[in-house]
Amino acid sequence: MSSMTKKRVLPSGARFMSGDIACAEGAIAAGCRFFAGYPITPATEIAEHLSARMPEFGGIYIQMEDEIASLVAVIGASYAGLKAMTATSGPGFSLMQENIGLAAMTEAPCVIVDIMRGGPSTGQPTLPGQQDVMQAKWGSHGDYSIIALSPSSVQEMFNLTIEAFNMAETYRVPALVMGDEIVAHMWEKVVIPPASEIRIVNRKKPHDSRDKYEPFMPDDDLVPPMACFGEGYRFHATGLTHDEYGYPRTQSSEVQSKLVRRLCEKVSRNEDKIIRVEKVMLEDADVAVVAYGIVARAALSAVRKAREAGIKAGLLRLITLWPFPEKHVAAVTNQVKTIVVPEMNCGQMVREVERAAKETPVAFLSKLGEDPHTPNEILKVIKGNI
Amino acid sequence: MVQEMVHPFSKYLRSAMIPHIWCSGCGNGVVLNSFVHALDELQMDLDKLVVVSGIGCIGRSAGYTNADSFHTTHGRAIPFATGVKLANPELEVVVISGDGDLFAIGGNHFIHAARRNIGIKVICANNFNYGMTGGQQGPTTPLESLTTTTPYGNIEHPFNLVHLAAASGATYVARWTTLHVRRLTQSIKRMLQKEGFCFIEVVTPCPEIFGRHNKMRTGLEMMEWFKRSSVVENFSDPSKAEITPERIVVGEFVNVQKVSYEKFFHEKLAQINEKAVEW
Numbered sequence: 219m220s221s222m223t224k225k226r227v228l229p230s231g232a233r234f235m236s237g238d239i240a241c242a243e244g245a246i247a248a249g250c251r252f253f254a255g256y257p258i259t260p261a262t263e264i265a266e267h268l269s270a271r272m273p274e275f276g277g278i279y280i281q282m283e284d285e286i287a288s289l290v291a292v293i294g295a296s297y298a299g300l301k302a303m304t305a306t307s308g309p310g311f312s313l314m315q316e317n318i319g320l321a322a323m324t325e326a327p328c329v330i331v332d333i334m335r336g337g338p339s340t341g342q343p344t345l346p347g348q349q350d351v352m353q354a355k356w357g358s359h360g361d362y363s364i365i366a367l368s369p370s371s372v373q374e375m376f377n378l379t380i381e382a383f384n385m386a387e388t389y390r391v392p393a394l395v396m397g398d399e400i401v402a403h404m405w406e407k408v409v410i411p412p413a414s415e416i417r418i419v420n421r422k423k424p425h426d427s428r429d430k431y432e433p434f435m436p437d438d439d440l441v442p443p444m445a446c447f448g449e450g451y452r453f454h455a456t457g458l459t460h461d462e463y464g465y466p467r468t469q470s471s472e473v474q475s476k477l478v479r480r481l482c483e484k485v486s487r488n489e490d491k492i493i494r495v496e497k498v499m500l501e502d503a504d505v506a507v508v509a510y511g512i513v514a515r516a517a518l519s520a521v522r523k524a525r526e527a528g529i530k531a532g533l534l535r536l537i538t539l540w541p542f543p544e545k546h547v548a549a550v551t552n553q554v555k556t557i558v559v560p561e562m563n564c565g566q567m568v569r570e571v572e573r574a575a576k577e578t579p580v581a582f583l584s585k586l587g588e589d590p591h592t593p594n595e596i597l598k599v600i601k602g603n604i
Numbered sequence: 605m606v607q608e609m610v611h612p613f614s615k616y617l618r619s620a621m622i623p624h625i626w627c628s629g630c631g632n633g634v635v636l637n638s639f640v641h642a643l644d645e646l647q648m649d650l651d652k653l654v655v656v657s658g659i660g661c662i663g664r665s666a667g668y669t670n671a672d673s674f675h676t677t678h679g680r681a682i683p684f685a686t687g688v689k690l691a692n693p694e695l696e697v698v699v700i701s702g703d704g705d706l707f708a709i710g711g712n713h714f715i716h717a718a719r720r721n722i723g724i725k726v727i728c729a730n731n732f733n734y735g736m737t738g739g740q741q742g743p744t745t746p747l748e749s750l751t752t753t754t755p756y757g758n759i760e761h762p763f764n765l766v767h768l769a770a771a772s773g774a775t776y777v778a779r780w781t782t783l784h785v786r787r788l789t790q791s792i793k794r795m796l797q798k799e800g801f802c803f804i805e806v807v808t809p810c811p812e813i814f815g816r817h818n819k820m821r822t823g824l825e826m827m828e829w830f831k832r833s834s835v836v837e838n839f840s841d842p843s844k845a846e847i848t849p850e851r852i853v854v855g856e857f858v859n860v861q862k863v864s865y866e867k868f869f870h871e872k873l874a875q876i877n878e879k880a881v882e883w
Binding site: 251252254273274275276278280282283284286287288290291292293294295296297298299300302316317319320324447448449450451452453454455456457458463465466 | 654667685692716873
């Protein structure tokens with residue numbers, strides 16, 4: 219199956235496509251060779267597109283019986299050596315939570331796309347939401363770390379899906395693309411770079427010989443090199459608390475402490491390499507809007523309108539949601555008088571912003587159940603807090 | 605000089621993981637033993653073998669086998685194995701897990717893997733209860749049996765696992781007890797050489813946890829039940845293959861040829877790729 223690589227990355231140039239399709243194409247460009255999923259609005263088009271595209275170059279598409287099976291099959295494929303992904307929306311994301319923990323515990327590189335719709339429960343399948351962003355960080359039981367990215371455009375559905383694969387492979391974590399119904403269903407121009415310019419990262423392979431390999435012995439960056447099934451290493455992995463050999467050590471507080479702290483710290487210690495934000499007109503700003511996803515587009519427009527009205531407003535757009543860009547938010551809050559946080563939920567990332575903002579007042583603008591905030595709605599809050 | 609004695613089968617086991625966790629009188633060791641014998645008789649390449657288990661007593665089998673192995677979350681051994689097999693069809697992927705893991709929490713995955721005919725081999729140690737958590741009622745607990753959660757007798761009808769597997773589309777289905785060691789080993793060998801989704805149920809004694817509540821306090825008493833009640837009825841109707849105090853129907857029930865999911869998939873890939881044009 220390795221010879222079938224004819225039509226991998228789309229030819230470079232500008233194209234018009236939906237966010238879901240851009241996400242699927244980004245996955246392919248990143249080297250994804252395995253997709254398992256279950257139909258769910260508004261993420262179904264990712265599966266549909268990959269069911270057609272994957273076979274063109276020897277990749278695997280399988281529709282599983284539910285989202286639990288989908289993520290677990292992805293973890294299996296990852297251990298068998300393929301870059302693997304699933305895509306879903308809120309209800310499916312909830313079903314995946316236990317096995318996000320399994321992927322974190324067994325350090326299986328994988329990408330999970332969650333196209334957020336209105337929740338809770340079945341909620342509003344065809345409308346956008348940002349209600350899963352805390353679940354992305356805390357959804358599975360226990361302490362662990364993941365990386366979550368937030369695309370604001372169809373172009374970013376392409377770019378950040380590639381980035382998610384690179385991060386998953388670098389840190390051996392589940393990397394989440396937290397899109398929303400609008401960025402997924404919207405059609406926009408996407409510029410596909412030449413394949414040679416797309417940065418692709420592959421997991422570290424073992425440095426040691428087969429008899430010396432300890433599958434969960436980390437390097438200095440806290441990430442263990444990864445052998446794959448069938449390569450002759452004959453190693454074991456388990457969701458139980460395990461030592462460097464992968465053997466269960468469920469009675470040892472020392473092993474538990476060392477393992478779980480490493481799982482968290484391999485991301486937190488590399489925050490500076492992972493975190494990405496976009497800063498717009500913040501240099502002299504008195505008021506800053508902190509936003510992410512589709513809402514950041516309206517926020518940008520509101521900031522421009524505020525500037526036209528003589529208000530020194532700026533935008534801090536969170537591209538990385540987790541690990542939370544705390545230093546960036548803190549730096550902004552040291553400078554501005556007020557922070558405005560618009561979100562399509564009842565108040566999730568605003569809690570993190572408040573924590574980082576310390577004394578600086580934070581105005582929260584919640585929106586649920588319809589279109590996202592308009593620029594004027596955000597502008598009104600900017601004006602009201604200056 | 606005394607020569608160090610090495611068991612001829614020690615190469616199949618991970619010595620660092622042993623001693624095992626199983627109780628005295630437990631049949632899980634017999635299941636693992638038969639599996640290892642089958643590997644030896646077939647001279648299986650251990651570098652190309654992946655053993656996957658879910659949660660439960662028998663779920664530790666993956667860790668005990670000296671091959672690539674994975675111990676999944678509860679109920680999820682089959683979808684994990686599906687991902688491995690599809691990603692690398694050259695690997696022999698074997699699931700060894702229990703009745704609660706495969707047929708309660710993981711039941712949906714079982715029927716769909718059988719329906720798809722994904723080429724994984726599933727061995728289920730059926731001990732009639734949730735042993736690891738201390739003996740609760742499960743999907744195979746016989747009617748009227750006493751468990752820690754059916755103190756007045758079980759009122760749920762148990763699954764007939766071989767009937768379920770056959771109806772779901774498995775290409776090979778067999779049931780043995782841990783008394784039928786040679787037949788079980790031959791059955792595992794046959795299964796490992798077959799294409800498609802294969803299933804073997806092994807009726808396994810659990811005297812410490814299940815037997816003690818049901819007038820079979822020792823492994824020997826449970827084995828005596830198997831001996832007294834087992835009847836070999838090869839290729840009989842699996843829907844009639846009952847497990848009752850008086851009668852345990854064992855044998856091979858299904859052995860058919862059917863193209864596996866992964867073979868079908870990769871044949872399709874080849875066709876698609878021939879048509880695929882360069883941009």
